[in-house]
Amino acid sequence: xxxxxxxxxxxxxxxxxxxxxxxxxxxxxxxxxxxxxxxxxxxxxxxxxxxxxxxxxxxxxxxxxxxxxxxxxxxxxxxxxxxxxxxxxxxxxxxxxxxxxxxxxxxxxxxxxxxxxxxxxxxxxxxxxxxxxxxxxxxxxxxxxxxxxxxxxxxxxxxxxxxxxxxxxxxxxxxxxxxxxxxxxxxxxxxxxxxxxxxxxxxxxxxxxxxxxxxxxxxxxxxxxxxxxxxxxxxxxxxxxxxxxxxxxxxxxxxxxxxxxxxxxxxxxxxxxxxxxxxxxxxxxxxxxxxxxxxxxxxxxxxxxxxxxxxxxxxxxxxxxxxxxxxxxxxxxxxxxxxxxxxxxxxxxxxxxxxxxxxxxxxxxxxxxxxxxxxxxxxxxxxxxxxxxxxxxxxxxxxxxxxxxxxxxxxxxxxxxx
Amino acid sequence: xxxxxxxxxxxxxxxxxxxxxxxxxxxxxxxxxxxxxxxxxxxxxxxxxxxxxxxxxxxxxxxxxxxxxxxxxxxxxxxxxxxxxxxxxxxxxxxxxxxxxxxxxxxxxxxxxxxxxxxxxxxxxxxxxxxxxxxxxxxxxxxxxxxxxxxxxxxxxxxxxxxxx
Numbered sequence: 256x257x258x259x260x261x262x263x264x265x266x267x268x269x270x271x272x273x274x275x276x277x278x279x280x281x282x283x284x285x286x287x288x289x290x291x292x293x294x295x296x297x298x299x300x301x302x303x304x305x306x307x308x309x310x311x312x313x314x315x316x317x318x319x320x321x322x323x324x325x326x327x328x329x330x331x332x333x334x335x336x337x338x339x340x341x342x343x344x345x346x347x348x349x350x351x352x353x354x355x356x357x358x359x360x361x362x363x364x365x366x367x368x369x370x371x372x373x374x375x376x377x378x379x380x381x382x383x384x385x386x387x388x389x390x391x392x393x394x395x396x397x398x399x400x401x402x403x404x405x406x407x408x409x410x411x412x413x414x415x416x417x418x419x420x421x422x423x424x425x426x427x428x429x430x431x432x433x434x435x436x437x438x439x440x441x442x443x444x445x446x447x448x449x450x451x452x453x454x455x456x457x458x459x460x461x462x463x464x465x466x467x468x469x470x471x472x473x474x475x476x477x478x479x480x481x482x483x484x485x486x487x488x489x490x491x492x493x494x495x496x497x498x499x500x501x502x503x504x505x506x507x508x509x510x511x512x513x514x515x516x517x518x519x520x521x522x523x524x525x526x527x528x529x530x531x532x533x534x535x536x537x538x539x540x541x542x543x544x545x546x547x548x549x550x551x552x553x554x555x556x557x558x559x560x561x562x563x564x565x566x567x568x569x570x571x572x573x574x575x576x577x578x579x580x581x582x583x584x585x586x587x588x589x590x591x592x593x594x595x596x597x598x599x600x601x602x603x604x605x606x607x608x609x610x611x612x613x614x615x616x617x618x619x620x621x622x623x624x625x626x627x628x629x630x631x632x633x634x635x636x637x638x639x640x641x642x643x644x645x646x647x648x649x650x651x652x653x654x655x656x657x658x659x660x661x662x663x664x665x666x667x668x669x670x671x672x673x
Numbered sequence: 674x675x676x677x678x679x680x681x682x683x684x685x686x687x688x689x690x691x692x693x694x695x696x697x698x699x700x701x702x703x704x705x706x707x708x709x710x711x712x713x714x715x716x717x718x719x720x721x722x723x724x725x726x727x728x729x730x731x732x733x734x735x736x737x738x739x740x741x742x743x744x745x746x747x748x749x750x751x752x753x754x755x756x757x758x759x760x761x762x763x764x765x766x767x768x769x770x771x772x773x774x775x776x777x778x779x780x781x782x783x784x785x786x787x788x789x790x791x792x793x794x795x796x797x798x799x800x801x802x803x804x805x806x807x808x809x810x811x812x813x814x815x816x817x818x819x820x821x822x823x824x825x826x827x828x829x830x831x832x833x834x835x836x837x838x
Binding site: 277290291293294297298301302319320321327328331353374375376377379391392393395396397399402435441445446462473477522530617618619630637638639640641645 | 682686688690691694696698699700702713732733736738739740741745758759761762763766767770771772783802815817826827828831832
């Protein structure tokens with residue numbers, strides 16, 4: 256069995272499972288946020304139950320519309336506050352204490368290797384970076400999980416992405432996952448798991464692995480996963496609240512498909528409008544003017560990402576046309592970057608730092624794109640209308656490429672910046 | 674369950690931002706959500722779908738976000754069933770969970786043009802095009818999911834299960 260199969264077998268009390276089989280798995284942690292939580296509560300009320308099955312397994316995080324920009328958004332949060340109080344939910348993170356849900360979940364110890372985790376958000380697959388089986392579900396299914404503590408899954412077939420070699424300077428995990436998306440296509444891993452393995456992945460930092468697993472859903476995957484190792488255990492043992500199962504794929508396990516990637520041959524990658532699989536190396540793009548540069552999101556808003564961008568921006572000014580928005584992924588990341596002096600670099604270059612949140616990436620709060628706007632973004636989706644106007648264009652790229660482009664006002668290869 | 678309505682066709686890879694733009698995610702009322710169904714791709718969709726439609730689409734329908742608001746909006750706008758060559762997995766689960774029938778049918782696009790009247794037999798996975806008389810076979814919905822659909826969604830399904838205990 257591979258690691259995903261082993262996790263699902265264990266969670267459903269089976270010796271063995273195989274792809275296609277339906278299992279009913281125990282859920283170790285469940286997460287809702289301020290936009291999917293209210294609909295979860297609405298569905299939960301229809302179940303006519305009084306108490307959720309285990310309030311300590313539910314995590315409630317406000318991150319999409321924070322602080323609330325409208326009365327309606329405040330009211331949605333009110334619904335969740337009332338629910339948190341009524342159900343005695345201790346794991347509640349409002350602004351100032353949390354941040355983007357997929358950063359907060361591992362940071363606050365709600366993710367362990369071997370866990371089965373569901374979240375009412377598609378990028379829940381991020382926790383595969385810690386060797387967990389984690390996937391996005393809808394609000395009504397979440398209500399069912401609150402009632403039963405279990406959920407059915409079809410054991411997925413698994414695609415292996417085998418990565419070898421060292422990244423060239425200023426090329427990183429975002430470029431790798433964009434390259435993989437270009438190869439797989441937006442439905443290339445639909446219903447499947449993706450296991451990332453090989454020497455490059457073993458060398459890769461936890462934040463880098465999070466970027467890979469995070470965007471697995473952009474190929475349609477149920478989840479991405481990286482086998483846990485000493486880096487994972489170091490992270491989790493400092494924060495985790497429960498026990499870890501350090502499972503690995505068997506040596507002789509068979510994959511539906513294996514894709515080999517040599518990291519040293521990659522250049523910075525760009526996903527052009529309007530699909531995350533419309534990928535090309537940066538050098539192949541025609542001259543492209545930008546109006547907004549966004550550095551943040553659950554994909555690339557961690558300290559390591561902001562450090563790379565700050566290094567490029569240090570001592571330089573943004574192009575006059577460009578507004579650059581920097582959004583640290585969490586309060587912890589915010590504090591780290593503040594203490595390291597990164598915010599000085601951003602503000603001196605002319606960029607704006609916001610509080611942690613999802614608003615820019617999903618086009619609903621701060622930095623919304625207008626008709627004709629062109630944005631280079633470190634986030635994960637560039638569908639029509641994703642960041643605001645359907646007449647805007649979004650190019651997805653790494654933090655380094657976003658920073659370099661903010662300086663020149665054009666989509667720019669960070670390696671060429673003198 | 675048999676669904677009869679007119680077909681409205683959509684391309685491959687229709688994403689959830691097209692089905693329901695993010696700015697409406699603060700809404701939870703199905704009626705309000707329904708007014709904005711497909712707004713990102715076809716702004717007049719909701720004005721024309723009220724009498725009931727069957728969406729016929731290509732590959733990977735519903736890719737992107739886990740927002741259940743997307744299938745809820747479609748159902749409230751009058752969508753009786755979605756037949757696609759394939760679905761994005763979260764959208765598929767969400768549709769079934771809220772009692773919106775979703776059928777996978779790789780051959781569908783060649784047998785249906787916009788506006789055709791379709792009769793869809795969900796239990797047998799068969800689609801009849803009433804204009805051409807053709808019968809198209811879809812992949813069968815698995816029995817456990819069919820049960821959820823026939824009960825009207827996962828909430829009603831769980832309540833019925835509880836009542837039987």
